[in-house]
Amino acid sequence: MPLNRGYVGRQLPPTPPYLVGREKVREFASAIGADDPAYHDPEQARARGYPDVVAPPTFAIVPASAASRQLRDDPELGLDYSRVVHGDQRFVYTRPVVAGDELVCAVTVEEITERAGHEFLTTRVEVTTPAGEPVVTVWNKLVVRGEGG
Protein backbone atom coordinates (compact mmCIF):
# COMPACT_ATOMS: atom_id res chain seq x y z
CA MET A 1 0.00 0.00 0.00
CA PRO A 2 1.56 3.35 -0.98
CA LEU A 3 2.09 6.08 1.57
CA ASN A 4 -0.74 8.59 1.77
CA ARG A 5 0.51 11.66 -0.15
CA GLY A 6 -2.08 13.73 1.68
CA TYR A 7 0.29 13.71 4.68
CA VAL A 8 2.92 15.89 2.97
CA GLY A 9 3.13 19.15 4.88
CA ARG A 10 1.12 17.80 7.78
CA GLN A 11 2.16 18.96 11.25
CA LEU A 12 1.35 16.77 14.22
CA PRO A 13 0.41 18.37 17.52
CA PRO A 14 3.49 18.98 19.73
CA THR A 15 4.19 16.23 22.25
CA PRO A 16 3.97 16.65 26.01
CA PRO A 17 7.42 17.62 27.39
CA TYR A 18 10.09 14.89 27.54
CA LEU A 19 12.14 15.37 30.71
CA VAL A 20 15.83 14.68 30.03
CA GLY A 21 16.99 12.61 33.01
CA ARG A 22 20.57 12.67 34.25
CA GLU A 23 20.68 8.89 34.52
CA LYS A 24 19.26 8.54 30.99
CA VAL A 25 22.02 10.78 29.63
CA ARG A 26 24.64 8.72 31.48
CA GLU A 27 23.08 5.47 30.27
CA PHE A 28 23.05 6.68 26.65
CA ALA A 29 26.63 7.96 26.86
CA SER A 30 27.77 4.63 28.36
CA ALA A 31 25.98 2.66 25.63
CA ILE A 32 27.96 4.47 22.93
CA GLY A 33 31.20 4.41 24.93
CA ALA A 34 31.35 8.20 25.33
CA ASP A 35 33.39 8.74 28.49
CA ASP A 36 33.84 12.53 28.61
CA PRO A 37 33.11 13.40 32.28
CA ALA A 38 30.74 16.16 31.08
CA TYR A 39 28.34 13.36 30.01
CA HIS A 40 28.51 11.64 33.38
CA ASP A 41 29.46 13.91 36.27
CA PRO A 42 27.28 16.95 37.07
CA GLU A 43 30.10 18.60 39.08
CA GLN A 44 32.50 18.39 36.17
CA ALA A 45 29.79 19.54 33.77
CA ARG A 46 29.04 22.59 35.96
CA ALA A 47 32.74 23.37 36.28
CA ARG A 48 32.81 23.59 32.48
CA GLY A 49 29.82 25.93 32.34
CA TYR A 50 26.93 23.53 31.69
CA PRO A 51 23.89 23.46 34.01
CA ASP A 52 24.08 19.63 34.31
CA VAL A 53 25.43 16.64 32.38
CA VAL A 54 25.49 17.16 28.60
CA ALA A 55 23.82 14.73 26.18
CA PRO A 56 25.90 13.32 23.29
CA PRO A 57 24.96 14.68 19.84
CA THR A 58 22.70 11.80 18.75
CA PHE A 59 20.78 11.64 22.07
CA ALA A 60 18.00 13.75 20.53
CA ILE A 61 16.93 10.63 18.59
CA VAL A 62 15.36 9.36 21.83
CA PRO A 63 12.62 12.02 22.21
CA ALA A 64 12.40 12.58 18.43
CA SER A 65 11.70 8.95 17.58
CA ALA A 66 9.23 8.65 20.45
CA ALA A 67 7.39 11.62 18.90
CA SER A 68 7.51 10.06 15.41
CA ARG A 69 5.84 6.91 16.71
CA GLN A 70 2.55 8.77 16.19
CA LEU A 71 3.14 8.47 12.42
CA ARG A 72 4.24 4.87 12.59
CA ASP A 73 1.07 3.94 14.45
CA ASP A 74 -1.27 5.95 12.19
CA PRO A 75 -3.06 3.52 9.85
CA GLU A 76 -4.11 6.42 7.59
CA LEU A 77 -0.46 7.08 6.59
CA GLY A 78 0.02 3.46 5.55
CA LEU A 79 3.60 2.97 6.78
CA ASP A 80 4.46 -0.75 6.68
CA TYR A 81 7.18 -0.81 9.31
CA SER A 82 8.29 -4.34 8.40
CA ARG A 83 9.60 -2.91 5.09
CA VAL A 84 11.23 0.20 6.54
CA VAL A 85 14.97 0.86 6.40
CA HIS A 86 16.63 3.90 7.96
CA GLY A 87 17.79 6.11 5.08
CA ASP A 88 19.18 9.44 6.28
CA GLN A 89 19.49 11.16 9.64
CA ARG A 90 20.54 14.67 10.58
CA PHE A 91 20.71 16.80 13.73
CA VAL A 92 21.16 20.57 13.68
CA TYR A 93 21.75 22.02 17.12
CA THR A 94 20.90 25.50 18.39
CA ARG A 95 22.25 24.54 21.81
CA PRO A 96 23.23 21.28 23.52
CA VAL A 97 20.69 19.13 25.34
CA VAL A 98 21.43 18.91 29.07
CA ALA A 99 19.88 16.93 31.92
CA GLY A 100 16.86 18.73 33.31
CA ASP A 101 15.72 20.01 29.91
CA GLU A 102 12.08 19.62 29.08
CA LEU A 103 11.79 18.98 25.35
CA VAL A 104 8.68 19.38 23.24
CA CYS A 105 8.73 17.67 19.82
CA ALA A 106 6.72 18.93 16.85
CA VAL A 107 6.74 16.49 13.93
CA THR A 108 6.18 17.64 10.32
CA VAL A 109 5.97 15.37 7.28
CA GLU A 110 8.22 17.20 4.84
CA GLU A 111 8.25 14.98 1.81
CA ILE A 112 7.07 11.68 0.35
CA THR A 113 8.81 10.60 -2.85
CA GLU A 114 9.20 7.47 -4.91
CA ARG A 115 12.18 6.15 -6.83
CA ALA A 116 12.95 2.75 -8.34
CA GLY A 117 9.94 1.18 -6.68
CA HIS A 118 10.84 2.40 -3.20
CA GLU A 119 9.15 5.18 -1.25
CA PHE A 120 10.95 7.78 0.86
CA LEU A 121 9.37 9.50 3.85
CA THR A 122 11.14 12.57 5.22
CA THR A 123 10.11 14.00 8.57
CA ARG A 124 11.38 16.97 10.53
CA VAL A 125 11.10 17.21 14.30
CA GLU A 126 11.49 20.65 15.83
CA VAL A 127 12.70 20.05 19.38
CA THR A 128 12.10 23.07 21.62
CA THR A 129 11.61 24.02 25.24
CA PRO A 130 7.97 24.28 26.42
CA ALA A 131 8.36 28.06 25.90
CA GLY A 132 9.21 27.42 22.26
CA GLU A 133 12.96 28.16 22.38
CA PRO A 134 14.70 26.07 19.71
CA VAL A 135 17.11 23.34 20.87
CA VAL A 136 17.68 20.97 17.95
CA THR A 137 16.06 20.11 14.62
CA VAL A 138 16.03 16.43 13.69
CA TRP A 139 15.53 15.20 10.12
CA ASN A 140 14.83 11.57 9.36
CA LYS A 141 14.36 9.85 6.02
CA LEU A 142 12.88 6.36 5.96
CA VAL A 143 13.02 4.07 2.95
CA VAL A 144 9.98 1.85 2.44
CA ARG A 145 11.20 -1.01 0.27
CA GLY A 146 8.92 -1.86 -2.65
CA GLU A 147 6.98 -5.13 -2.81
CA GLY A 148 9.45 -6.46 -5.40
CA GLY A 149 12.56 -5.87 -3.31
Next chain:
Amino acid sequence: MEAGQRLPARTFRVTRADLVHYAGASGDFNPIHWNERTARAVGLPGVIAHGMLTMALAGRAVTEWAGAPDAVLDLGVRFTRPVPVPDDDAGTEVEVSAVVAAVADGRAELELTATCWGEKVLGKARAVVRV
Protein backbone atom coordinates in the same frame (compact mmCIF):
# COMPACT_ATOMS: atom_id res chain seq x y z
CA MET B 1 41.73 22.39 12.50
CA GLU B 2 42.56 23.67 9.05
CA ALA B 3 41.13 23.00 5.62
CA GLY B 4 42.53 19.87 4.01
CA GLN B 5 43.66 18.40 7.32
CA ARG B 6 43.12 14.66 7.74
CA LEU B 7 42.02 13.81 11.27
CA PRO B 8 43.32 10.65 13.00
CA ALA B 9 41.00 7.71 12.31
CA ARG B 10 39.15 6.20 15.25
CA THR B 11 38.23 2.52 15.46
CA PHE B 12 35.27 1.34 17.51
CA ARG B 13 34.56 -2.27 18.41
CA VAL B 14 30.89 -3.30 18.30
CA THR B 15 29.72 -6.57 19.87
CA ARG B 16 26.30 -8.15 20.39
CA ALA B 17 26.44 -6.96 23.99
CA ASP B 18 26.89 -3.38 22.73
CA LEU B 19 23.74 -3.76 20.61
CA VAL B 20 21.72 -4.91 23.61
CA HIS B 21 23.11 -2.04 25.67
CA TYR B 22 22.27 0.48 22.93
CA ALA B 23 18.77 -0.97 22.46
CA GLY B 24 18.03 -0.43 26.13
CA ALA B 25 19.54 3.04 26.31
CA SER B 26 17.87 4.31 23.14
CA GLY B 27 14.55 2.48 23.34
CA ASP B 28 15.05 0.98 19.85
CA PHE B 29 14.08 -2.65 20.37
CA ASN B 30 13.77 -3.64 16.70
CA PRO B 31 14.59 -7.38 16.82
CA ILE B 32 16.87 -7.22 13.74
CA HIS B 33 19.42 -5.76 16.18
CA TRP B 34 19.36 -8.71 18.60
CA ASN B 35 17.46 -11.66 17.09
CA GLU B 36 19.22 -13.74 14.41
CA ARG B 37 15.98 -15.45 13.37
CA THR B 38 14.18 -12.16 12.70
CA ALA B 39 17.19 -10.63 10.94
CA ARG B 40 17.48 -13.56 8.52
CA ALA B 41 13.73 -13.66 7.94
CA VAL B 42 13.87 -10.11 6.52
CA GLY B 43 16.80 -10.94 4.24
CA LEU B 44 19.72 -9.68 6.32
CA PRO B 45 22.91 -11.76 6.68
CA GLY B 46 22.31 -11.80 10.44
CA VAL B 47 21.95 -9.37 13.33
CA ILE B 48 23.04 -5.85 12.33
CA ALA B 49 23.99 -2.81 14.39
CA HIS B 50 21.48 0.01 14.84
CA GLY B 51 22.20 2.67 12.20
CA MET B 52 21.87 5.15 15.05
CA LEU B 53 24.66 3.36 16.95
CA THR B 54 26.99 3.72 13.95
CA MET B 55 25.99 7.38 13.74
CA ALA B 56 26.58 7.79 17.49
CA LEU B 57 30.12 6.41 17.06
CA ALA B 58 30.70 8.89 14.23
CA GLY B 59 29.40 11.59 16.58
CA ARG B 60 31.84 10.41 19.26
CA ALA B 61 34.77 10.64 16.87
CA VAL B 62 33.72 14.12 15.77
CA THR B 63 33.21 15.27 19.36
CA GLU B 64 36.61 13.96 20.40
CA TRP B 65 38.36 15.60 17.44
CA ALA B 66 36.65 18.90 18.23
CA GLY B 67 37.49 18.59 21.92
CA ALA B 68 34.21 19.64 23.58
CA PRO B 69 31.13 17.56 24.52
CA ASP B 70 28.81 20.05 22.79
CA ALA B 71 31.03 20.96 19.81
CA VAL B 72 28.75 19.28 17.25
CA LEU B 73 26.42 21.83 15.64
CA ASP B 74 25.31 19.76 12.67
CA LEU B 75 25.67 16.02 12.03
CA GLY B 76 24.13 14.29 9.03
CA VAL B 77 24.57 10.84 7.48
CA ARG B 78 23.07 8.41 5.00
CA PHE B 79 22.98 4.74 5.96
CA THR B 80 24.33 3.00 2.87
CA ARG B 81 25.16 -0.50 4.08
CA PRO B 82 24.32 -2.56 7.18
CA VAL B 83 26.94 -3.33 9.85
CA PRO B 84 26.64 -7.09 10.58
CA VAL B 85 27.67 -8.03 14.11
CA PRO B 86 28.67 -11.70 14.49
CA ASP B 87 27.66 -13.70 17.54
CA ASP B 88 31.12 -13.94 19.08
CA ASP B 89 33.19 -11.99 21.59
CA ALA B 90 35.14 -10.10 18.94
CA GLY B 91 32.12 -8.57 17.18
CA THR B 92 33.10 -6.19 14.42
CA GLU B 93 34.88 -2.87 14.00
CA VAL B 94 33.71 0.46 12.62
CA GLU B 95 36.41 2.91 11.56
CA VAL B 96 35.61 6.61 11.38
CA SER B 97 37.90 9.08 9.65
CA ALA B 98 37.51 12.65 8.45
CA VAL B 99 38.94 15.41 6.35
CA VAL B 100 38.43 19.08 7.25
CA ALA B 101 36.62 20.56 4.25
CA ALA B 102 36.53 24.19 5.41
CA VAL B 103 37.08 26.41 8.43
CA ALA B 104 35.37 29.79 8.81
CA ASP B 105 33.77 31.93 11.54
CA GLY B 106 34.73 29.56 14.37
CA ARG B 107 33.22 26.56 12.60
CA ALA B 108 34.81 23.65 10.80
CA GLU B 109 33.08 21.47 8.27
CA LEU B 110 34.17 17.83 8.25
CA GLU B 111 33.64 15.18 5.60
CA LEU B 112 33.35 11.84 7.36
CA THR B 113 34.03 8.31 6.24
CA ALA B 114 32.82 5.28 8.21
CA THR B 115 33.81 1.79 7.14
CA CYS B 116 33.27 -1.78 8.30
CA TRP B 117 35.56 -4.43 6.77
CA GLY B 118 36.75 -1.81 4.30
CA GLU B 119 33.27 -1.01 2.98
CA LYS B 120 31.60 2.33 3.49
CA VAL B 121 28.62 2.10 5.82
CA LEU B 122 27.76 5.81 5.81
CA GLY B 123 27.37 8.11 2.82
CA LYS B 124 26.96 11.87 2.59
CA ALA B 125 28.37 11.96 6.12
CA ARG B 126 29.32 15.44 7.27
CA ALA B 127 29.55 17.43 10.43
CA VAL B 128 29.89 21.06 11.41
CA VAL B 129 31.71 21.66 14.68
CA ARG B 130 32.51 24.68 16.78
CA VAL B 131 36.28 25.23 16.90
